[in-house]
Amino acid sequence: MSLKLYNTLTRRKEEFKPITPGKVGMYVCGITAYDVCHIGHARSAVVFDVITRYFRYAGFDVTYVKNFTDVDDKIIERANREKTTIGDVSERFITRHNEDMAAIGVEPPTVTPKATENIDGMIRLIRTLEEKGLAYAMDGDVYYAVEGFRGYGKLSGRNLEDMLAGARVDVNERKRNPLDFALWKGSKEGEPWWDSPWGPGRPGWHIECSVMSQRYLGETFDIHGGGEDLIFPHHENEIAQSEGAYGKPFANYWLHNGFVRINSEKMSKSLGNFFTIEEMLRRYAPEVLRFFMLQSHYRSPVDFSEESLAEARQGMDRCYSTLKLLQDALKAGEGTAETAPAVLTGKEKDLAEVLSRLPERFAEAMNDDFNTARALGYVFDAIRHLNGFLLDKTFIVNSASMAVLHQARETLDGIGRVFGLFLVDPERYLLEDREREAAKRGLDVAEIERLIAGRREARENKDWHRADEIRKELAARQVVLKDGPSGTTWSIQ
RNA sequence: GGCGGCAUAGCCAAGUGGCAAGGCAGCGGUCUGCAAAACCGUUAUUCACCGGUUCGAAUCCGGUUGCCGCCUCCA
Numbered sequence: 001m002s003l004k005l006y007n008t009l010t011r012r013k014e015e016f017k018p019i020t021p022g023k024v025g026m027y028v029c030g031i032t033a034y035d036v037c038h039i040g041h042a043r044s045a046v047v048f049d050v051i052t053r054y055f056r057y058a059g060f061d062v063t064y065v066k067n068f069t070d071v072d073d074k075i076i077e078r079a080n081r082e083k084t085t086i087g088d089v090s091e092r093f094i095t096r097h098n099e100d101m102a103a104i105g106v107e108p109p110t111v112t113p114k115a116t117e118n119i120d121g122m123i124r125l126i127r128t129l130e131e132k133g134l135a136y137a138m139d140g141d142v143y144y145a146v147e148g149f150r151g152y153g154k155l156s157g158r159n160l161e162d163m164l165a166g167a168r169v170d171v172n173e174r175k176r177n178p179l180d181f182a183l184w185k186g187s188k189e190g191e192p193w194w195d196s197p198w199g200p201g202r203p204g205w206h207i208e209c210s211v212m213s214q215r216y217l218g219e220t221f222d223i224h225g226g227g228e229d230l231i232f233p234h235h236e237n238e239i240a241q242s243e244g245a246y247g248k249p250f251a252n253y254w255l256h257n258g259f260v261r262i263n264s265e266k267m268s269k270s271l272g273n274f275f276t277i278e279e280m281l282r283r284y285a286p287e288v289l290r291f292f293m294l295q296s297h298y299r300s301p302v303d304f305s306e307e308s309l310a311e312a313r314q315g316m317d318r319c320y321s322t323l324k325l326l327q328d329a330l331k332a333g334e335g336t337a338e339t340a341p342a343v344l345t346g347k348e349k350d351l352a353e354v355l356s357r358l359p360e361r362f363a364e365a366m367n368d369d370f371n372t373a374r375a376l377g378y379v380f381d382a383i384r385h386l387n388g389f390l391l392d393k394t395f396i397v398n399s400a401s402m403a404v405l406h407q408a409r410e411t412l413d414g415i416g417r418v419f420g421l422f423l424v425d426p427e428r429y430l431l432e433d434r435e436r437e438a439a440k441r442g443l444d445v446a447e448i449e450r451l452i453a454g455r456r457e458a459r460e461n462k463d464w465h466r467a468d469e470i471r472k473e474l475a476a477r478q479v480v481l482k483d484g485p486s487g488t489t490w491s492i493q
Numbered sequence: 494g495g496c497g498g499c500a501u502a503g504c505c506a507a508g509u510g511g512c513a514a515g516g517c518a519g520c521g522g523u524c525u526g527c528a529a530a531a532c533c534g535u536u537a538u539u540c541a542c543c544g545g546u547u548c549g550a551a552u553c554c555g556g557u558u559g560c561c562g563c564c565u566c567c568a
Contacts, residue, residue, distance in 0.1 A: 227568030
């Protein structure tokens with residue numbers, strides 16, 4: 001089955017054809033390291049993490065490059081404010097970024113180059129552009145001459161006239177065309193600088209990505225990704241730089257993730273309405289955040305709210321309750337003959353069929369522009385069947401049922417590894433969830449357990465009235481009790 | 494002003510012209526001392542609105558309305 005993905009460049013879904021069969025080269029624009037990451041950064045990271053994992057699951061050898069911008073106006077500003085160096089600021093936030101990403105289960109990219117480690121390459125590329133008449137120096141700055149590049153605007157679907165007509169006027173009189181952008185900026189007093197043919201200066205923002213992508217992936221590579229706000233001007237300018245210099249296509253497919261919104265408004269640092277990853281992880285399990293994001297298609301906007309996160313938590317609790325049941329059943333069946341009967345029958349056969357279909361349906365959804373929402377729908381379908389099987393009164397431990405349950409575990413593990421879900425020990429997940437929710441609500445766990453102990457006593461004496469009173473009392477605090485054969489367990493609603 | 498996107502149940506959300514996935518919430522049932530969880534059933538004669546193409550449209554085309562994004566740093 002072929003994999004289709006939506007290409008921003010052509011505005012349609014296209015079949016993915018790698019340059020080298022079986023390999024994928026992907027470049028994604030990373031962060032500017034001047035502040036802590038928010039959940040918008042998390043979404044982008046999770047989206048491309050899952051895309052990478054899926055390509056690998058599908059058998060591709062992926063080289064995933066994600067850069068760090070470690071020299072830029074905001075970093076300089078912050079370094080000056082804190083009376084330190086840009087290296088100090090960027091290192092601090094790169095470390096924080098890596099910690100946050102690890103915390104939400106994002107696997108590190110193959111290569112994570114930094115802009116400041118590629119200054120030589122940038123100077124070489126700017127010289128090439130100068131030689132081709134696509135760049136001009138002006139008082140220590142170097143600008144890209146957009147009029148010299150015929151394809152300018154092709155990614156964002158604009159043309160130069162339209163942009164000039166509606167442009168907010170840039171008062172930089174050194175530019176020949178207001179849309180020309182800086183490749184190199186002469187450094188002012190107090191700014192970091194590198195030697196260059198144009199005097200001491202620092203790189204413009206866009207040039208680093210052209211250089212680093214080419215360095216690790218070649219002049220033409222498969223996929224370029226990033227947040228949708230980068231389409232213009234950043235990615236448009238990258239195309240102008242790379243294609244202008246090398247005379248060949250830059251990236252074959254452009255993938256852009258949609259934004260995180262807060263109350264239907266874009267969340268961003270400039271608007272100040274953002275939640276940091278760290279903040280969110282105090283309130284929700286990492287997998288809840290991932291699940292929440294993956295329930296929407298990566299190109300759609302996603303609205304963060306207390307309610308929607310709470311719903312996502314319920315959804316994950318449902319999954320983990322099933323995983324717990326599955327784990328318990330497998331434990332109970334340990335030592336049962338490993339070899340399954342050659343032919344399954346009845347309920348085992350039905351469930352085995354559902355499970356066998358799941359990877360196919362999963363691939364069908366993911367091959368359609370990484371439709372994680374649809375794929376998760378299929379997972380829930382399988383979970384429903386699995387619950388029915390596990391809680392059926394006629395369930396017995398034997399080699400047939402164990403074979404099917406092992407199949408369930410393997411199938412869910414396989415999909416879980418792509419999504420970065422279902423990877424925690426179920427017992428631990430549910431316990432941590434309970435503790436996190438108890439802390440959020442300011443509940444006293446010791447007191448809850450005391451009440452439960454009191455209720456056990458009442459139940460042993462068949463004092464149902466007293467037992468129900470305690471249940472009610474706890475229910476008022478959103479504590480839900482579950483009486484099982486091995487005692488009472490509790491969770492938070 | 495220019496360019497682009499979106500509009501599907503109470504909420505979130507998938508939907509590739511051929512009977513509208515899934516999650517959360519609700520309701521009825523089974524189970525249970527009572528519950529909870531789980532399972533079964535149920536909840537959109539209808540996909541913002543108006544036209545058109547078609548045997549057939551949530552899906553394609555045109556228009557209207559509303560929301561959002563980009564055009565300035567941004568994931």
